Amino acid sequence: MKFADLIEEVYNAVTVNKVRSGLTMLGIVIGIASVIAMVAIGQGTQATVQASIQSLGANLLMVTPLSQKAIGTTVSAGYGSAETLTPADATALSSLPGVAAVAQEISGRYQVVYKGSNTNTTVMGTVPAYLQVRNVQMDEGSFVTDSDVSSANRIAVIGPTVLQTLFAPSANASATDEMAIGQVIRIKGNDFTVVGVTLAKGGSGFASQDNYIYVPYTASQHYLLGNLTYLTEVDMEVQDQGSMTTVQQAATNLLLQDHNISNPADADFSILNQADVVSAVSATTGTFTTLLASIAAISLLVGGIGIMNMMLTTVTERTREIGLRKAIGAKERDITLQFLGESVTLTFSGGTLGILLGWGIAAGMSYFAKTATDVSLSSVILAFGVSALIGIAFGYYPARRAAKLNPIEALRYE
């Protein structure tokens, strides 16, 4: 039997009962489509989360004070409450080899007032290097300068969310940068002049940098905190990704030494490596993707069993036909190939439709639900492979059963 004839026989057999073939294929279509869509959603989410972590700044090491413990007790105050991180620490850290920039930070939440509107937001006291370290860009005006820091000028740089809240409080109006620059806002009762607005970065929740007000850290110490000794965080940008761990270790040793702590377990600070955060989040979203894909894989398996069920029914139904084919000269191999061809055709066309449908679902999710999706080539190839494999795996048993039929009994079958 020629290959082209085999294809024609298979095509005829599949199209003779279109409804049944279609319904059987539907199982595979749904299975493959859900695998494609689920993996796309998982991978899209992963990419989004990674990108938003990266947008906080590249090669970032974050030094924060640990909780304060009173001597002789085991009661801890809140995380970051220790007043152990000083401007001197920041200066020492900036001299470490491999460090590109260091930004001192003093953050706190205060009530901010402009004319009739007011808001409560994070006021970040910092230095010019913050722009570089935390990957912030200016939309208009200027950021905190070195001279602002040295003379503790009462200037403020506001994020776009703050701009909107303070300068255009009604919902349908929109504020422009020009409306804000040069105006005076009151932070915790002190006048600060707005000198710049940062570019929107996206992100949500109270950690969004769009909702920050930046002031010189010295001004923060003098007017807001009333304490000149400590910082709430020191951020370091490392020159290249490869030396993150080395720099982290060097910074730990330096601070342990400066703080006169001999046992690293007693450290009064912690250093968070951004790469660790990225990999931790990636691991989480990876698990999420695997979970979604396994649920989808179950429906694919059910689809495969559907194929096997239909093929077994077909073999029983076509017993006489198989008997006839064998009587007129079909060999076992011909029958096996024909039935295997039928199941592979069903799963393969089901797989193709499933990929298209899955792609459509992923695109729909991006468009309507604003969920990032990413249909990767590898998942498409995998889906193709899996659907063909299902056709072979679940079609083999029925095909062999058909091929092994005794022609005499098959012809007599009622």
Added chain:
Amino acid sequence: MKKIIDCRNITKSYGHGDMETQVLKGITFSVDEGEFVAIMGPSGSGKSTLMHILGALDTPTGGDYFLDGKNVAKLSENELADIRMEKIGFVFQSFNLLPRTTVLRNVELPLIYAGVSKEMRTKTAEKALRDSAFPENAWLYHSNQISGGMMQRVAIARSLVNNPAMILADEPTGNLDSKTGEIVLHTFQSLNMEHGKTVVLITHEQYVAEHADRIIHILDGNILKDEKNHNKRIAGKEKEIKS
């Protein structure tokens, strides 16, 4: 004259030991090329078993069976399939056509397994349909859209298409009324007389058997009588089919 069928002391038994039943108890006969032979016997006589052996669907337990000069008694499953493809044209009681498939394609089917090219297949199938007097306007009808008599003629055309050494018909009129049965028998007779085809017809009806040149009577696994048919019936040609 060339011998198409040469059976020598064929036996067939089923089961083992005490349960063994012997269905054929030593059958010896031969059929020459161009003969029209009817094998007749009541049900249970062993004629179906003999038909399976003659049709290379089964192998005998003992004895030798030469089909067109080749001993097929000890062949494997795949070799038997080749023999069936090359030497035998089957016509069954229940037609066994592929449903929802055109008449032409049904006739082409044996050639597909023989690996014949598409153009050649169509040409050969068309000739076989003409030889079995199948009306040309119904060639592209689906096999389930035509009457029983027409179906059997499709089956006859299918049996001719691979130019077999013999046509083996198993109760070909069993599912037909007497009128259409007559037409089918006429088709066999004209194939035999006009085209020189060897036809072996298996039946339990005396009337049907009387259309052959020679009748072999089988009873209880033995040949009871093997004689020339002196009052051969000629199936009426005037009763053309209205489909």
